[in-house]
Amino acid sequence: MRSKTAAGLFALFLGWAGVHRFYLGQVGLGILYVFLTIISLGIVTGIMSLIDAIVLFSMTEENFDLKYNSQQGMVPPIYNRRGQQGYPPMAQPRQRPQAPTTSRNIKTSSREVQNPYKVNGIKKYKEFDLEGAIEDFVKGLEIHPRDISLHFNLACAYSLTEQVDKAYIHIDRAVSLGFNDFEKLKTHDDLAFVRIQDRFEEFQKNGYRLEMPAVITESTQTPEIPTEEHVQDDNLLAQLKRLAELRDRGLLSEQEFMIEKRKLTR
Structure with missing residues (x-):
């Protein structure tokens, strides 16, 4: 910057x-x-x-x-400015701020630009109100659940608040929707806390995607999937069970679980 x-x-x-x-x-x-x-x-x-x-x-x-x-679509990194606002230092910060996050593959429509929660979330993010930004970004996804920049911004906000599991989930979602600027994932300052985790190397080798459970046995305790969904596809069933497992472990709130579930069953 x-x-x-x-x-x-x-x-x-x-x-x-x-x-x-x-x-x-x-x-x-x-x-x-x-x-x-x-x-x-x-x-x-x-x-x-x-x-x-x-x-x-x-x-x-x-x-x-x-x-x-500034570049359109994503918030600029605030990682190296946290100390100026009384935030505690994060682990292994980089020496210089990076350029604002963008992705050439992200096409923001005029309707997405008008998403009020996205606009307010970016404003709060820049003001270091990370909890408020997260709340607005989540509400923004209820309006546009396939907005790649919202998922990426949520991953950055969760990383800065050291909610690593949720950060990984939204990186995974952004990549699944078409995000392919992997260099940003390796260099963006606001994702530094995600990168210093032991599992990041495996996550990176897997194409920045979360691994699906290898085997689901009868002894595996997973919540029942609502019968009204009529899920026929085995892969979709596995993804729904994975979301339910993350919710039961406390890694997803009920609201986030319902949002992700709606995305999968559309």
């Missing part, structure tokens, strides 16, 4: 060479600054960079992030 202060300092002291433009990812403008420096001996670019520095320093953090850091 780019820093407004760093960009302003680059513009103030090295702006004549276009360093701040390269830093902000504006390669074309950076090359233009270098060219103007050569032909004007730095006079023109010196004035331009001074103006750029003033603009950058006067810009709010929110506007700077929106212009140079």
